[in-house]
Amino acid sequence: MNINYADNNHLVLMGKVTSEKRFSHEIYGECFYIFDMEVPRLSNTSDIIPVTVSERLIPDEKLVIGTNILIKGQFRSYNSYENEKNKLILTVFAKDIFFGEEVEEQLEKEENKEAISNEVILTGYICKKPIYRQTPFGREIADLLLAVNRAYNKSDYIPAIAWGRTARFCQNIEVGTEVKVIGRVQSRTYEKKFEDGTSQTKVAYEVSIASLEIIEEKEKSSEEGEEEAI
Numbered sequence: 001m002n003i004n005y006a007d008n009n010h011l012v013l014m015g016k017v018t019s020e021k022r023f024s025h026e027i028y029g030e031c032f033y034i035f036d037m038e039v040p041r042l043s044n045t046s047d048i049i050p051v052t053v054s055e056r057l058i059p060d061e062k063l064v065i066g067t068n069i070l071i072k073g074q075f076r077s078y079n080s081y082e083n084e085k086n087k088l089i090l091t092v093f094a095k096d097i098f099f100g101e102e103v104e105e106q107l108e109k110e111e112n113k114e115a116i117s118n119e120v121i122l123t124g125y126i127c128k129k130p131i132y133r134q135t136p137f138g139r140e141i142a143d144l145l146l147a148v149n150r151a152y153n154k155s156d157y158i159p160a161i162a163w164g165r166t167a168r169f170c171q172n173i174e175v176g177t178e179v180k181v182i183g184r185v186q187s188r189t190y191e192k193k194f195e196d197g198t199s200q201t202k203v204a205y206e207v208s209i210a211s212l213e214i215i216e217e218k219e220k221s222s223e224e225g226e227e228e229a230i
Contacts, residue, residue, distance in 0.1 A: 009074040009148050009156065011120040013049065013092060013185065014103065015039035017067045024052055031055045034091065037069055039118050039185070047118070047187040049205070052076075053094040062099040070103045072096040075120050075185055075207065077156045088157060090205040092185065118184040120207055122158060123215070124148035125178050130162075132171035142167035144209075146181065160207040170212065178215040183207045 021033040032054055040046045051071060073095040080087045098106050124146035131143040142162040147155045160181060162170045173179070186208045193199045 006074075008123045009076075009121075009150070011071070011073055011075050011092060011185065012118075013037065013039055013051075013071040014117045015046070015049075015069060017063060017065050017069055018048060019065065021053075021058060021063055033058065035063065037071070041118075041186075047185065048203075049185055049187060050091045051094055052091045053097060057094060057097045067099055068103045070098040070106050075122070075156070075158060076150075077158060088159075090158070120181075120183055120185055122146055122148050122160075122181045122207065123178070124156075124158065124181075126173050126175055127157065129175055130170045130173055132167060140164055140167040142170040144170060144173075146179070146207075158207060159204070160209050162209040162212065166209055166212055173214070180213050180215060181207060181209055182211045183209040 015037045017035060018038045019036040021035045024032045024034045032052055034050055034052050036048050037051055038046045039049055071092060071094045074093045076093045077088055077090050080089045126144060127147040128145040134140055140163065144160045144162065146158045146160055148158055149155050186206060188204045189201055190204060191199045192202050
């Protein structure tokens with residue numbers, strides 16, 4: 001059975017460039033760079049999201065701070081080893097990128113212009129027991145970690161956060177359950193405290209879940225049977 005892994009991880013972001021590009025890595029002679037973009041929220045705040053992009057997609061004359069930009073791609077993770085410690089790094093991986101007037105052209109093609117500003121759709125597996133908790137003000141929250149399959153036997157490990165009734169539902173989901181999540185990418189600052197009493201401000205990236213559904217085994221078996229019959 002052929003699997004289209006792009007269907008497991010699809011993302012659209014719209015915002016503004018907020019930093020110069022900086023070198024990330026090179027694969028088979030192709031250089032990749034990282035830059036930051038500001039994505040507005042409905043609450044009049046904004047998220048600062050790192051974007052990884054191939055040199056082929058970013059002409060220097062277009063990647064200018066303050067330029068409107070639209071990204072289509074995936075939300076990915078990779079492991080970084082620093083000081084003998086393993087750290088999970090999250091980034092948006094751009095497959096298509098549009099600048100300035102090109103953004104307006106893309107918007108005209110979309111029916112739901114609000115969703116296009118920040119939407120990510122993931123299909124993956126719960127790979128860690130969801131952590132359910134309540135804030136001092138009684139708000140319900142659940143932290144999840146999704147394993148989203150990618151081509152060449154790779155997976156992205158994406159942290160996600162659910163709220164309210166969805167959080168309450170998530171606390172009973174078993175490890176290994178396949179789910180489909182629709183939400184948005186968000187950045188969140190927090191204070192990490194060390195044993196010596198000092199602290200450091202850090203930024204975490206995650207998916208804020210708008211909706212979650214469990215993909216039932218019988219549903220998958222039915223779809224596979226239909227494919228075999230074709």
